[in-house]
Amino acid sequence: MNNYTRILREHNLKATPQRLAMANVLHVDGHISIESLYAVMIEKFTSISLATIYKNINLMVENSFIQEVKIPHAKSVYELTKDTHSHIVCEKCGKVNDVSLDLSTIIDNATKQSNFKIDKTDLVLSGVCKGCQ
């Protein structure tokens, strides 16, 4: 049993060929939009339905196998769930990368300011990547 079969099952998701392929695409691509994912998937599964993509994306998000990343002025992308991290997106080419940043002091600060009990951060930095400068 390959790796993603096990991980899918740990998230209460049956390991269908379509889902395994989705997991692999997400693994290789890192961050992908619905439409791009569909474009890639239809290569392997010529008769896959867009509804299947949506249904799986939604189930996978509900079961925390993947996460949605909302990008300013662009469509959302999805990624395999990993340790907490932030994102940086290139305004020219659109590429999304992970960055590992310590936000603990920011959270402390925000807690004092707001009196919220904070349990999650979503940080997206925007700029121009090395290649596009």
Next chain:
Amino acid sequence: MNNYTRILREHNLKATPQRLAMANVLHVDGHISIESLYAVMIEKFTSISLATIYKNINLMVENSFIQEVKIPHAKSVYELTKDTHSHIVCEKCGKVNDVSLDLSTIIDNATKQSNFKIDKTDLVLSGVCKGCQ
């Protein structure tokens, strides 16, 4: 000429009654979704078209009079453009608040890590507000 008339024109937007009302709603409410905005607007302009709301929102975003804030697991909200700031959203009641946080060291850190030229940050903290705890 009232305040928002002037500010709208500074953003190359004609100051129509509908737009002035939108500006006031945004001012009073702080952060509002398209559907909520439409619900409020239709009280004052019983025959306003939803298309007008969309057209104005888009124009106002393009001309930097307002900004979109993407909220995890919820619809986007819009706010009048202000100095750079972050947001904190209550997972229970959905209320969105501004927080003023210094992200400069975070940006330095991310710059080193990514080699991006960073020019914008979008940070949304999630948690439970005082009232909902």
Next chain:
DNA sequence: CACTAAAGGACAATAATTATCCTTTTAGTT
């Protein structure tokens, strides 16, 4: 291998957003 719940595919239905077209209004300019 047999059984049951779940998943896939085709496609209809909804929801969200944008485009079109024609009338009215704004913001200058006489």
Next chain:
DNA sequence: AACTAAAAGGATAATTATTGTCCTTTAGTG
């Protein structure tokens, strides 16, 4: 204040995005 061009508003059609339905197939378990 009237005149005009460009823009905006409203109605509604069209498009795009997403979800639901129904029936067939498959995964996973015993």
